[in-house]
Amino acid sequence: MAGLLNIGTTFIPSSSNLLRNPNSLPSLRTNNPSNKTLIQAKIREIFMPALSSTMTEGKIVSWVKSEGDKLSKGESVVVVESDKADMDVETFYDGYLAAIMVEEGGVAAVGSAIALLAETEDEISEARSKANSSSPSAVVAETKMEKPQETVASIPPPPSPVKVSVPIAVSASSIHPASEGGKRIVASPYAKKLAKDLKVDLGSVVGSGPMGRIVAKDVEAAAAAAAAVVVSGAAPESPKPVAQSAPAKVSGSPGIELGSVVPFTTMQGAVSRNMVESLNVPTFRVGYTITTDALDALYKKIKSKGVTMTALLAKATALALAKHPVVNSSCRDGNSFTYNSSINIAVAVAIDGGLITPVLQDADKVDIYTLSRKWKELVDKARAKQLQPHEYNTGTFTLSNLGMFGVDRFDAILPPGTVSYSTSNSELLTLQRSLQGAIMAVGASQPSVVATKDGRIGMKSQMQVNVTADHRVIYGADLASFLQTLAKIIEDPKDLTL
Amino acid sequence: MGLKTAIIEGDVVGGTCVNRGCVPSKALLAVSGRMRELQSEHHLKALGLQVAAAGYDRQGVADHANNLASKIRNNLTNSMKAIGVDILTGVGTILGPQKVKYGKVGFSDNVITAKDIIIATGSVPFVPKGIEIDGKTVITSDHALKLEFVPDWIAIVGSGYIGLEFSDVYTALGSEVTFVEALDQLMPGFDPEIGKLAQRVLINPRKIDYHTGVFASKITPAKDGKPVTIELIDAKTKEPKDTLEVDAALIATGRAPFTKGLGLENINVATQRGFVPVDERMRVIDADGNLVPHLYCIGDANGKMMLAHAASAQGISVIEHVCGKDHVLNHLSIPAACFTHPEISMVGLTEPQAREKAKKEGFEISLAKTSFKANTKALAENEGEGLAKLIYRPDNGEILGVHIFGLHAADLIHEASNAIALGTRIQDIKFAVHAHPTLSEVLDELFKSAKVSASVSSQISEPVAV
Numbered sequence: 001m002a003g004l005l006n007i008g009t010t011f012i013p014s015s016s017n018l019l020r021n022p023n024s025l026p027s028l029r030t031n032n033p034s035n036k037t038l039i040q041a042k043i044r045e046i047f048m049p050a051l052s053s054t055m056t057e058g059k060i061v062s063w064v065k066s067e068g069d070k071l072s073k074g075e076s077v078v079v080v081e082s083d084k085a086d087m088d089v090e091t092f093y094d095g096y097l098a099a100i101m102v103e104e105g106g107v108a109a110v111g112s113a114i115a116l117l118a119e120t121e122d123e124i125s126e127a128r129s130k131a132n133s134s135s136p137s138a139v140v141a142e143t144k145m146e147k148p149q150e151t152v153a154s155i156p157p158p159p160s161p162v163k164v165s166v167p168i169a170v171s172a173s174s175i176h177p178a179s180e181g182g183k184r185i186v187a188s189p190y191a192k193k194l195a196k197d198l199k200v201d202l203g204s205v206v207g208s209g210p211m212g213r214i215v216a217k218d219v220e221a222a223a224a225a226a227a228a229v230v231v232s233g234a235a236p237e238s239p240k241p242v243a244q245s246a247p248a249k250v251s252g253s254p255g256i257e258l259g260s261v262v263p264f265t266t267m268q269g270a271v272s273r274n275m276v277e278s279l280n281v282p283t284f285r286v287g288y289t290i291t292t293d294a295l296d297a298l299y300k301k302i303k304s305k306g307v308t309m310t311a312l313l314a315k316a317t318a319l320a321l322a323k324h325p326v327v328n329s330s331c332r333d334g335n336s337f338t339y340n341s342s343i344n345i346a347v348a349v350a351i352d353g354g355l356i357t358p359v360l361q362d363a364d365k366v367d368i369y370t371l372s373r374k375w376k377e378l379v380d381k382a383r384a385k386q387l388q389p390h391e392y393n394t395g396t397f398t399l400s401n402l403g404m405f406g407v408d409r410f411d412a413i414l415p416p417g418t419v420s421y422s423t424s425n426s427e428l429l430t431l432q433r434s435l436q437g438a439i440m441a442v443g444a445s446q447p448s449v450v451a452t453k454d455g456r457i458g459m460k461s462q463m464q465v466n467v468t469a470d471h472r473v474i475y476g477a478d479l480a481s482f483l484q485t486l487a488k489i490i491e492d493p494k495d496l497t498l
Numbered sequence: 499m500g501l502k503t504a505i506i507e508g509d510v511v512g513g514t515c516v517n518r519g520c521v522p523s524k525a526l527l528a529v530s531g532r533m534r535e536l537q538s539e540h541h542l543k544a545l546g547l548q549v550a551a552a553g554y555d556r557q558g559v560a561d562h563a564n565n566l567a568s569k570i571r572n573n574l575t576n577s578m579k580a581i582g583v584d585i586l587t588g589v590g591t592i593l594g595p596q597k598v599k600y601g602k603v604g605f606s607d608n609v610i611t612a613k614d615i616i617i618a619t620g621s622v623p624f625v626p627k628g629i630e631i632d633g634k635t636v637i638t639s640d641h642a643l644k645l646e647f648v649p650d651w652i653a654i655v656g657s658g659y660i661g662l663e664f665s666d667v668y669t670a671l672g673s674e675v676t677f678v679e680a681l682d683q684l685m686p687g688f689d690p691e692i693g694k695l696a697q698r699v700l701i702n703p704r705k706i707d708y709h710t711g712v713f714a715s716k717i718t719p720a721k722d723g724k725p726v727t728i729e730l731i732d733a734k735t736k737e738p739k740d741t742l743e744v745d746a747a748l749i750a751t752g753r754a755p756f757t758k759g760l761g762l763e764n765i766n767v768a769t770q771r772g773f774v775p776v777d778e779r780m781r782v783i784d785a786d787g788n789l790v791p792h793l794y795c796i797g798d799a800n801g802k803m804m805l806a807h808a809a810s811a812q813g814i815s816v817i818e819h820v821c822g823k824d825h826v827l828n829h830l831s832i833p834a835a836c837f838t839h840p841e842i843s844m845v846g847l848t849e850p851q852a853r854e855k856a857k858k859e860g861f862e863i864s865l866a867k868t869s870f871k872a873n874t875k876a877l878a879e880n881e882g883e884g885l886a887k888l889i890y891r892p893d894n895g896e897i898l899g900v901h902i903f904g905l906h907a908a909d910l911i912h913e914a915s916n917a918i919a920l921g922t923r924i925q926d927i928k929f930a931v932h933a934h935p936t937l938s939e940v941l942d943e944l945f946k947s948a949k950v951s952a953s954v955s956s957q958i959s960e961p962v963a964v
Contacts, residue, residue: 062694081869105698186743188651189674190705210650210745211725216705 318363346395530670621798773801835908846899895923
């Protein structure tokens, strides 16, 4: 019954429900909110029983009774599979099965609530709303909270891939010849199952199977592409004032306990140290607004070949850097320019427990398709915590993208060294002298009203980029002309596919 | 028995079972079972094993099935010759009582007489109208067993044991499957509780989806780059519901008796939906309701129980009769099995059938259930997924039905089917000892946990006639 106390905090006062049942027991039906606790006590939890001494969790085999059924004490309500056998579970109270919280096939820990029992029929709807607003997992409870916390945020799970992806929704089903002009979606059984599990909307997936059928790997690619966009949006150096101090996590965050003190993990310790180190470097910032209509159109065209927006931006940046080598330089000893021999674009990625910067080597020389493939490999490795040192500490310029959150503009902190850490090997903590002179923070591409050349008002998609650079080696004019070149490349992106 | 015997075979020795049924299908299922095991990484890992990517050669698998069929066919032929059976090739037709003619097409006929004649012409896959079979993309079990190709996506029309077994084979070999089932439940012939568990294990976690309550009103084979199209209509309202486009379709909607051209009209016998009417002793009944003397019909052709071993049992019953000993086969003691992974087996009545009988005849029934999770051997094999169920009469200990879903279910059922055949009661069989640790202890659990009010009975009672 301890669960009831938690429920109370998110419980929506049911005055509207009370009003709906004016004829029921008048003594309980007042709008006095202090009666809340009295009413709550009438809604009981049916919890997962321990069917054997070794059982820690049970799986619901089937619900014998359905929502709304009347229950008498001792009646079988549900069949539960334990580690030994399937057993019928009886109810200890009379009442009505108000809400089923764990469905057939679902698993629940011993002692957790699997259903709610209401004493009277009137309370069934109350119990249902309670069941909806509370749930066994803390993560779900977090998402119901209205505002993100000011301190370390409890991050909602990554938003659904369809919303997050760069706003180009291709109506994929129209490609299928027999789909009657896009009316029918043809997908294989496994693809349908995956789409359900990964929450991918089949209507937006391009089919690569026979005759344009959507197959499993198309669904996986759609889910991964969306997740990659979410993932690459980490701003490892964003200063505290920015609303979110920790970017979206790929694997979903564990619940944050308010009022608790949680020591840094080794990776978080490394990040913190690096950030403090960066205070020794004199930096300045230059911003630029870039029109992305042409880039978006190009992306739409070549997306099906596995090209991601990250790869396109990296390639554009690399080509611009090729024309402005000083922006690709760094100041290692405080006395000289170190002009890096290759252009290696590091892209900030949030991973479980921290962040890392996989590097796309020679981004100016590699073609966009290979770059995209390489990027996917690096992200997978990063997630599996299998990145090798040379894959994350050889960057000469960093890209950080928070666009998927709707951030229009932010400043990044110039990484004084590589933020690298391998959680499997606690000794591996690389801290190197500055290899990078600059870092670019990319905001969201948003449709904006602009004044056009002929004096009219028009609409263009625009994004704001902001570069933080080390003023010991990079001066204002250098940075400004680099950004001008970058804007030109992005606004006329034909060179990106060379 | 010392009877002079001849077999008239119009096609290949062994019939469906050896050539197009039991034998090749079990060969394919053996392959699919192994593939599934080798591909189940987490299953093997739990045992501490790792296997590099398992693969298969389609021709090799097809050959295994074909070679096995040939081998069994040859063994059968040799065995028959060795015991003195005459094998006469040709299509047989009954001319009159105790008179048969046979002959190959294009050759002259031979007429022979015999004291007793047994019709055992079996069945063929039933293809509902509207479905066009091309043998390549729209196939029946006959073609499927040759495994000429493994489609990416195959629709299986019919979710009975044949469809289920094929879904096991195809999904293990990498295909995705869609079931098209006319009734509202998948696997309608099984005990519903077993069916539900089977669905959770054999269908939900695999690359299989399904449409229930629909008929495939029209199936067009693949042509000119277009895929196989299946038009689905609601089973009750007959309104069009959906259209599927798949790489192949397997028609597994049951089997129809093969009784055309038997000359039954010559002896005034009328078939019912193709089946030959017989009594409980397999004697053929003519259109006037009289027994045709010296004529019997066994197996799929009479439709009583369309299983190979049922046919054999019926045959044995007939021979007993011919030799002067009366014998009536108790069909409730004939087990059935479905060789998916894990296997399903059953004998006797399903729970709904038992409840109906109980209501009609005025007795109580009880259930005993046990999970394979409680069995040491099953856990050792990491195959704890399974259920065994016993339906019985608590007043006298009679076994009404046993259903098993789990590892080696097809082998385990025989203890129960033997008990039913001999009329053994639970209160007697529960003292039998089972070796430990074996899967048979699953049944031991069932018998020991059953609560019977009667005490140990004195003598075995007569088997119940069907």
